[in-house]
């Protein structure tokens with residue numbers, strides 16, 4: 001007996017998906033996440049985009065993943081350069097997050113904020129809570145996105161203890177302990 005959801009005899013499956021894109025996004029809006037600006041530079045040019053889909057994979061070797069929409073204007077430069085710097089935003093970085101969140105030409109994005117060049121050549125944001133300088137070691141295509149596996153080759157911890165959080169389609173600030 002076939003499983004209950006399989007199409008019959010090769011006929012097109014017209015069953016609506018159990019979870020729609022809108023339903024998925026509404027559900028995802030309930031997950032709070034740190035906001036990052038993922039930057040790149042190299043032969044493909046300087047670029048950067050705002051990303052909340054960033055996650056730790058393993059500490060051996062230290063690896064993060066980033067989900068990048070294949071339709072983003074940053075996708076070509078990221079793949080050509082093979083390096084990224086993941087800059088985790090602090091309180092007060094909302095305008096920068098919106099600037100890197102789309103529709104602005106890449107060089108205009110970097111006109112705001114103070115940037116230095118990390119060891120890989122990717123731009124590192126002065127004032128980030130933390131910045132991870134990375135080489136992309138693997139890319140896996142899933143639906144609309146590429147999952148970038150990024151080996152961390154350098155870390156810079158900033159002075160801010162107030163992290164920018166995206167939750168319920170709005171920005172929030174999360175305060176951590178300060179150094180004594």
Ligand SMILES: NC(=O)C1=CN([C@@H]2O[C@H](COP(=O)(O)OP(=O)(O)OC[C@H]3O[C@@H](n4cnc5c(N)ncnc54)[C@H](O)[C@@H]3O)[C@@H](O)[C@H]2O)C=CC1
Nearest residue numbers: 024025026028029051052053067068069101144145166169
């Ligand atoms: N993973 C991604 O690609 C994300 C993309 N965005 C982009 O920023 C815009 C503004 O975000 P919201 O105000 O939260 O509006 P929204 O209602 O479109 O998204 C709600 C939540 O769904 C998830 N999401 C949104 N677009 C997605 C995508 N294409 N693939 C996978 N997950 C996605 C994210 O967790 C997001 O916070 C979105 O329309 C989207 O284009 C935002 C967050 C994550």
Ligand SMILES: Cc1cc2nc3c(=O)[nH]c(=O)nc-3n(C[C@H](O)[C@H](O)[C@H](O)COP(=O)(O)O)c2cc1C
Nearest residue numbers: 049050051052053067068069072073100101102103
């Ligand atoms: C808060 C926030 C989080 C986002 N997270 C992601 C993400 O994780 N992955 C992604 O591909 N795009 C994400 N985006 C959308 C990209 O930042 C945006 O599409 C990107 O800058 C490309 O736009 P462009 O094609 O105009 O350059 C996010 C946007 C915002 C405002």
